[in-house]
Amino acid sequence: MNELLVDSPFRQDILKGLSANPKYLLPKYFYDARGDELFQQIMHCPEYYLTQAEAEILSLQSRRILERCANTSGQFDIVELGAGDGSKTIFLLQEALRMQCSQQYYPIDISPSMIAYLNQNLGAKLPGMQVSGLAGDYFDMLEQLQTANDQPKLVLFLGATVGNMLPREAVQFFQQLKSFLRQGDHVLVGFDLKKNPQTILDAYNDKGGLTKAFNLNLLQRINRELGANFQLHQFSHFPVYDPITGSCKSYLISTCDQRVTFDDDTVIAFERDEPIYMEVSQKYSKTEIQQLASQAGFKPVESFYDSRHQFADVLWRVSSE
Ligand SMILES: C[S@@+](CC[C@H](N)C(=O)[O-])C[C@H]1O[C@@H](n2cnc3c(N)ncnc32)[C@H](O)[C@@H]1O
Incomplete structure (x- = not known):
């Protein structure tokens, strides 16, 4: 393993977030080249x-x-x-x-x-x-x-x-x-x-599945850059909107008990139905x-x-x- 990558801010932030309770990832890491592409597509989808x-x-x-x-x-x-x-x-x-x-x-x-x-x-x-x-x-x-x-x-x-x-x-x-x-x-x-809650929720749950792909792409990025083995099909995308606080939050939900291993031998365990908090879109x-x-x-x-x-x-x- 490349020594420089061991201490990269990306690795530190990802492992810190996935070791926390509840687990979270930082939205600034969505934007690798594929994340940029997916975001351009989201910007043009009818619900957004x-x-x-x-x-x-x-x-x-x-x-x-x-x-x-x-x-x-x-x-x-x-x-x-x-x-x-x-x-x-x-x-x-x-x-x-x-x-x-x-x-x-x-x-x-x-x-x-x-x-x-x-x-x-x-x-x-x-x-x-x-x-x-x-x-x-x-x-x-x-x-x-x-x-x-x-x-x-x-x-x-x-x-x-x-x-x-x-x-x-x-x-x-x-x-x-x-x-x-x-x-x-x-x-x-x-x-x-703030507006009709359904309009907001639809914008983060487009029928074409772009927002889901955008969220899952961060797991893919972690696999590629940190040698992890996330099984993307074992996570579902779950957005919620609270019209009182104005927070629209996106989660990835582990669909089964599973363990994800990184190239430095770190293991992160997920319980079935356990969420990873991905981002807030505050209204x-x-x-x-x-x-x-x-x-x-x-x-x-x-x-x-x-x-x-x-x-x-x-x-x-x-x-x-
Ligand atoms: C929601 S997009 C909005 C892009 C553009 N302003 C627009 O209105 O279409 C957020 C942009 O901020 C960038 N970004 C996110 N976190 C950042 C950070 N901490 N520092 C610099 N850029 C960041 C992302 O790469 C992405 O291009």
Whole structure:
């Protein structure tokens, strides 16, 4: 076994999660090359309304969003946390070029293949925009960026990725984010709104089985990268939505008593019906979004909704007022 891999953060996090009670895995590890592909497919499946809703906001309201930023910041760099394929962000970047308020885009993503894709393809589609992708964890990359330049910033955190945290974790996340920003900088956050519970549950339980495959792919990744022997067909996918808390949680359930062995001889035992908690997709009310801004110390500027009010892109400013 490669010694470097023995202590890799991936191995440590996976073994820590699978040794916990209840067992869990971290959603940031969904995104290997196959996970990226599956997520692109989920974004286009009929039940996953989030993508269309946010694309509608950004295609129709980017000018207004950027005007609100340019009011205080003039020229600014655009930084995106968890950029994915940038397919919705492009509307905002095109508008920024037209308005001449930004010529620099820094997409940050933990997936190196997504960053390679953006570096190669986005610049060609956006003549005049400098695309400088950063592959790594949000705050590690923000730190690199902070030492590299001190331009005013608009930070995008789109696609309801904030929902992969529970509300109390989101407060801490935004407090930490604020420590990288300056007075007058802006943050645009995509929130999925609370709505008909069945609509939400269907989005995480698509008929085509893409969400199931996306979850199982993490077990496949563990098999490949950590020499484990998960039998994928011995796990079922189980999403639940609680309309009071707004948490939609996904689990993989062990369908039998089983033992999984890793290449370092670690053995993880599963009982029949034992869950692995895979991810939360947190939904928010408009009031809860306001509360989050105030707890994290941001000043709400304006909220932008799709025509069906399913989704919100919310603009906050760093301000001492
Ligand atoms: C739900 S997807 C959203 C992608 C895109 N923003 C969109 O709206 O389509 C989350 C993205 O965040 C990235 N990501 C997840 N955890 C991350 C982390 N800790 N640091 C950097 N990127 C992360 C994933 O690789 C993935 O591309």
